[in-house]
Amino acid sequence: MKTNENNSFKVKLKAKMDEYAHFVYKMTRQFPKEELYGSVSQWRRATLSIVLNYIEGYARKKSFVQLNFFEISYGSFKESRYLLDFSRNEDFLSEADYISGRILAEEIGAMLWTELSALERSLNQKDLL
Numbered sequence: 001m002k003t004n005e006n007n008s009f010k011v012k013l014k015a016k017m018d019e020y021a022h023f024v025y026k027m028t029r030q031f032p033k034e035e036l037y038g039s040v041s042q043w044r045r046a047t048l049s050i051v052l053n054y055i056e057g058y059a060r061k062k063s064f065v066q067l068n069f070f071e072i073s074y075g076s077f078k079e080s081r082y083l084l085d086f087s088r089n090e091d092f093l094s095e096a097d098y099i100s101g102r103i104l105a106e107e108i109g110a111m112l113w114t115e116l117s118a119l120e121r122s123l124n125q126k127d128l129l
Helices: 003-028 033-059 063-089 095-128
Strands: none
Touching (some): 003 033, 003 063
C-alpha cells in the first residue's frame, strides 16, 4: 500500500473499531443486571482492547513491537467476536442488532488481518535482505 492509501486504511480501520466499541457499550446497557460483572464487563474490556492495542501498536516505532500489539488486538477481536455470538445465543441481543454487530465485526476482522499480514510480510522481507 502507498503511504496515503495506508494512512487512509488505518484511519478507516480505527474508525470502525471505535464504532464497534460504541456499539458494544450501547448493546450491553440492555443486558440483565446479573451480567454486569460477567459478559458485560468481559465484552466491553475485550472490545476496548481491540482499538487500544491497535493504537498503541501504531504509536510504536519498531515493527516487531507493532506486530505484537496488532496480534494482541486481533486476539481481543476474536474474544469480542465470540462474545457477540454468545450474547445472541443468550437472547441478550435482537437479531437485527446481532446482524449489525456481526457485519461491523467481520469488516474489522478482515481489515485487521490485512494489517497484520502486511506487517508480517514486510518483516519477513527485511529478514531475507
